[in-house]
Amino acid sequence: MSAKRRPTMADVASLAGVSLSTVSLTYSGAGPISPDMRARVERAASELGYAGPSPQAQALRSGRSRVVGLVIHERLHFAFRDPFTLRVLDALIGDLGEMGQGVLLLPSPSEDSTEPNLLATASMDAAVLMRVRDHDEPALDILARRELPFAIVEGTAPGAAAITIPDRRATADLIRHLMELGHERIATVTLPRGGRKGTGIYEGELLAGALWTPTRNRLAAFEDAGIEPCVVIESGASMVEEGVAAGHLAFSHPSKPTAVVCQSDLLAGGVVLAARELGLSVPDDVSITGFDGLDLPWLQPLDLTTVPQDGAAKGHLIAQGVKALLDGDEPPVIELPLEIRVGNSTARAPQ
Numbered sequence: 001m002s003a004k005r006r007p008t009m010a011d012v013a014s015l016a017g018v019s020l021s022t023v024s025l026t027y028s029g030a031g032p033i034s035p036d037m038r039a040r041v042e043r044a045a046s047e048l049g050y051a052g053p054s055p056q057a058q059a060l061r062s063g064r065s066r067v068v069g070l071v072i073h074e075r076l077h078f079a080f081r082d083p084f085t086l087r088v089l090d091a092l093i094g095d096l097g098e099m100g101q102g103v104l105l106l107p108s109p110s111e112d113s114t115e116p117n118l119l120a121t122a123s124m125d126a127a128v129l130m131r132v133r134d135h136d137e138p139a140l141d142i143l144a145r146r147e148l149p150f151a152i153v154e155g156t157a158p159g160a161a162a163i164t165i166p167d168r169r170a171t172a173d174l175i176r177h178l179m180e181l182g183h184e185r186i187a188t189v190t191l192p193r194g195g196r197k198g199t200g201i202y203e204g205e206l207l208a209g210a211l212w213t214p215t216r217n218r219l220a221a222f223e224d225a226g227i228e229p230c231v232v233i234e235s236g237a238s239m240v241e242e243g244v245a246a247g248h249l250a251f252s253h254p255s256k257p258t259a260v261v262c263q264s265d266l267l268a269g270g271v272v273l274a275a276r277e278l279g280l281s282v283p284d285d286v287s288i289t290g291f292d293g294l295d296l297p298w299l300q301p302l303d304l305t306t307v308p309q310d311g312a313a314k315g316h317l318i319a320q321g322v323k324a325l326l327d328g329d330e331p332p333v334i335e336l337p338l339e340i341r342v343g344n345s346t347a348r349a350p351q
């Protein structure tokens with residue numbers, strides 16, 4: 001027994017009593033169709049069980065895949081546990097969906113050119129790099145070879161749309177705030193610098209190597225503020241448990257920091273927990289700052305001194321950058337403003 005033939009666009013046109021081009025325009029949205037004509041086509045399609053033109057055929061005709069590649073450098077189980085990342089992705093993916101674009105989550109390409117990577121082969125109309133190293137970034141080389149339009153979050157590259165934040169200036173403001181409170185021994189807990197599997201003390205040159213742009217910016221802020229960190233703890237991930245480990249390392253360090261500048265609120269929350277485990281009072285014994293402005297009710301009554309970011313606004317701006325690329329417009333460079341918010345996790349340095 002032969003399988004039932006799938007209905008085609010021509011079948012819909014015949015039943016609706018319209019031209020094939022009218023059906024095509026109804027589905028593509030590429031031309032003006034009256035509401036009555038659209039309703040006739042949709043009724044005929046429903047009666048026939050026609051689900052619409054095949055995505056493969058549409059892609060061949062239009063030269064568009066209707067897919068945006070999203071490169072998230074962290075392991076997904078880290079990225080999807082970060083409330084701030086989720087806010088950004090929720091707004092970005094929602095806006096892309098309204099633009100008729102699907103999203104393909106892609107792993108960060110390896111520096112080993114012999115390893116396969118989807119960024120080099122997957123069909124997509126544009127890409128978004130959620131983070132980029134300041135140099136030696138394999139993804140940039142791949143996108144340049146493919147001549148694929150792309151946007152960068154918290155970074156810049158020639159020809160790319162860029163959504164940036166003044167995190168270096170904002171972090172310097174946090175450090176100066178601590179210095180004004182009399183702190184001289186200030187430690188820092190960084191976002192992952194790359195290559196480290198866990199959290200540990202960083203002994204090398206502060207800004208050496210290929211660093212993720214946010215990590216470099218927030219480390220360079222110490223130079224801007226005119227002070228060196230007494231110890232640098234590199235986290236394995238921006239997670240609370242890594243912050244706890246970092247806090248224990250910082251507070252047991254011979255430099256005896258009286259303040260800790262953390263490059264995310266999740267790390268800062270972990271450092272607060274470490275301080276409490278060690279019997280240290282925040283902020284009487286040690287001041288702690290974060291970055292992102294997350295709601296962390298489990299820290300109450302402590303309210304972090306931090307730099308709030310609007311995750312939803314950031315996601316919408318990334319989507320605007322992608323839209324400009326898809327429309328063939330000049331790639332925009334957009335900066336989201338930042339200001340520090342002083343909470344009760346910082347106080348005068350202990351005497």
